[in-house]
Amino acid sequence: MHHDPVISVERLSKTYAGGFQALKEVSLEIRRGEIFALLGPNGAGKTTLIRVICGLVNATSGRVLVDGHDNVREFRAARERIGLVPQELTNDAFIRVWDTVAFSRGLFGKPKDPDHLEKVLRSLSLWEKRHNRMITLSGGMKRRVLIAKALAHEPEILFLDEPTAGVDVELRRDMWEVVRQLRDSGVTIILTTHYIEEAEEMADRIGVIRGGELVLVEEKRTLMRQLGSKELTLHLREPLEAIPAALDRHALALAEEGHALVYSYDASEDDEESSGIAELLADLEAEGIGFKDLNTRQSSLEEIFVSLVKERP
Helix, strand or coil, X not given: CCCCEEEEEEEEEEECCCCCXXXXXXXXXXXXXXXXXXXXXXXXXXXXXXXXXXXXXXXXXXXXXXXXXXXXXXXXXXXXXXXXXXXXXXXXXXXXXXXXXXXXXXXXXXXXXXXXHHHHHHHCCCHHHCCCEHHHCCHHHHHHHHHHHHHCCCCCEEXXXXXXXXXXXXXXXXXXXXXXXXXXXXXXXXXXXXXXXXXXXXXXXXXXXXXXXXXXXXXXXXXXXXXXXXXXXXXXXXXXXXXXXXXXXXXXXXXXXXXXXXEEEECCCCCHHHHCHHHHHHHHHHCCCCEEEEEEEECCHHHHHHHHHHHCC
């Protein structure tokens, strides 16, 4: 899988006429069959990067290969491999769902294929709505129609630009389910998001983009493991003025006016042995420090993300 990037972005830069540099030397390989989340604050360059890859915006320098095709020199070959679900809902209020999806297929010069369209509409729970005019649909349904349009020409790669911006939590979960099913059917998925939860939930790999630069690309698991520390908080029976010297070898801090001890350990050490918790508890007992409660928490991708963005002024 590693040797077969389905998209290869090489030193891509984009400067707009006014001098605003939206992308700075971005290089990225997307692996076939993965879900890749591009995470970053609004205005970081996520949408520009997608639009350049899809050939909607011309890069100032650098190049993009889509399944081996240069997306400028072989625009058509590159573009027909890609489905793009844009952020904004288009205004074709009076067109019927079936017609708008069929039209999208026709745009790519694909022959009519009602069976394929039916499959797409059914997979997105839109079959019952196929005769409805767009204006009659809820926001969530309209969002699904955008996905259906993007899938109409059987692309191998699907871009979702902020797929769940402005939709409620329940619909968000539905969308995630749809995305997973698409991935299982062999489609490579790239989604942009500023919802950390979305990246954490969905992605195989995560790229963090900030100020037009890709500051990090990492396996999600590795990211969570490397940067995700765990904390064990012990709520003490009697408050401590200071941490006894006998406990110095543990990474401890006092909290809640001395009523709690917080122990930090590496989240990648799954077993209690290597995390040192057993020794800590033994030392506490030896010191006669009693606790009435303990709980653990692990830093979320959100905290990791915030620390990443903070560290790079």
